[in-house]
Amino acid sequence: MLLGSVLNPINSTIIAVALVPIGRALGAPASQTAWLVSALYLATSLGQPVVGRLIDVFGPRRLFLLGTGLVGVAGVAGALAPNLGILIGARVLLGFGTCAGYPAAMALVRSEAERTGRDGPGGVLTALAVANQTVAVVGPLLGGLLIAVGGWRATFALNVPLAVAAVVLGLLRLPKALPASGSTRHGNLASRLxxxxxxxxxxxxxxxxxxxxxxxxxxxxxxxxxxxxxxxxxxxxxxxxxxFIDLRVLGGNTPLLATYGRALVAYVVAYAFLYGFTQWTEEGFGLTPFHAGLAQTPMFLLAIGVSIVSGRSTGVRGKLLLGAAGQIVACLVMLTLTGDSPLWTLLLVALVFGVPQGLNNLALQNSVYFQADPERTASSAGLLRTFAYVGSMVASSATAASFGQHADTGGLHRLAWVMLGAGVLYLLLTLFDRTLGRASGTGTRAPA
CATH class of the missing domain: 1.10.287 (Helix Hairpins)
Structure with missing residues (x-):
C-alpha cells in the first residue's frame, strides 16, 4: 500500500529540480517545460476518481497491478525520450499509472477496518500520510541527488525499479478479490461504471x-x-x-465538500512553494539542483516529525488551524527574501513550511476517511487528490504568471502574495467549519 501510494507524490515533486536541466538539455524555455508539471496533473486529476470508482467496483488488486505496471513503462519512455514531446507523453503515462496506488490503499484500509471491527485504524492512516508526505517533501532532494549522479533522465529511470517492486509485492500480498458492495452487485458493466x-x-x-x-x-x-x-x-x-459521483449524497455531505475546498486552497500554497520557491533558489539565488533540493531538508525532517507526533491524535481541527497558520507565516517570510539573503533565511522558510506539510495532508486524508460514504471510499479518496491537483494547476499558473521568463526575486514576491491570499482563505474555511469536531475516529459517518 505504501509503495504504490507514493509513486504519485514522488513523480509530482522530483520534477521540481529537473525543470531547469531539462530545459537546458532540450532547448526548451520555462513556458514549455511547465507542461511536464501540467501533463501529470491533468492526467491524475482525471484518473484518480475514475480509477477510484473502478476500485470500488472491482477491488484494488487488478487496478493496482495495471497502474504500477504502466509506471514502469512510462519510466523507460521518459529515460529514453529524445525530445520534449515524448517526455511530456511519458509524464501523461506516469499520471495515469500512479492513479491506482492511493485509492487502492484507502480501500484496503477500509476493508480491513470492517473485517477487524476497528473503525479508526489511526496508525495505518498515519503511516500512509507520513509516507506520502515524506516522499513529497524529499522529492526535490532526491531529484537533485539523481541529477548530480546520472543527469535528469535518472529522475524518470527511478520509476522502473519502484514499479517492479510494487508489482511483485502486489502479486504476492494483495487480496485477489473483495466482495462487491450491495450497490454494485447487479446490473451490466456500463451501468455499474x-x-x-x-x-x-x-x-x-x-x-x-x-x-x-x-x-x-x-x-x-x-x-x-x-x-x-x-x-x-x-x-x-x-x-x-x-x-459515477453520487451528487445527491455528496451534496448532502457538507463536511466532505468543505474538506475538498480546503484541499484545493491548501495545495495552491504547497505546490506554489514546491515549484516556485525551488525554481527561484536555482535561478534567482544561484543554487545547483542538488543544493536547491538540499535546502529543503529542514522541511523534510520537520514534516516527518510533525506527522508522526500529530498522528497520535484522531482530531483534525487543531491540525488544520496550525497548518494554515504555518503557511501564512512562511509566506510572510518569503516576502523578505532577496538574491542577497543569507542562506539561513532559505532554510528558515523551508523549516516553517515543514509544519503545514506535516499536518495538512494527514488531517485532510483522515477527514475524507471518516466523512465519506464507506461504499465509495476509493473514489472519494481519488476525488480528494483531484481537488489537490486542481490546486496544483492554479499554483502552476500563478507561478508562470509571477515569474514570466525568469524566476527572479520580484516574481517570487508576487507569488508569495498569491500564496498568502490562499493561506488566509484556508484559515477562514477552517475557522468557520463547525463540523470538524466530528471528523475523527469517534465521529459520525456519512450516510450510505
Missing amino acids: DLPGMGLFAALLVTLLLFLMNPHLRDWYLLALSAAAGVAFALRELRAATP
Missing part, C-alpha cells in the same frame, strides 16, 4: 484545467465548454441509477 458520467466529468475537468494552465480572456471558450460539461454532468449524475 456510469461511462457517460465519466465522459462528461472528463470533459469538465480537461477544459477547466486547460484554461487554468494559461488563463487568458482569449480562451474564454474553454470556460464556456467547462460550464456546459458541468451542467450536463450534474443532470446525468442526478438521474443515473448508479452514478
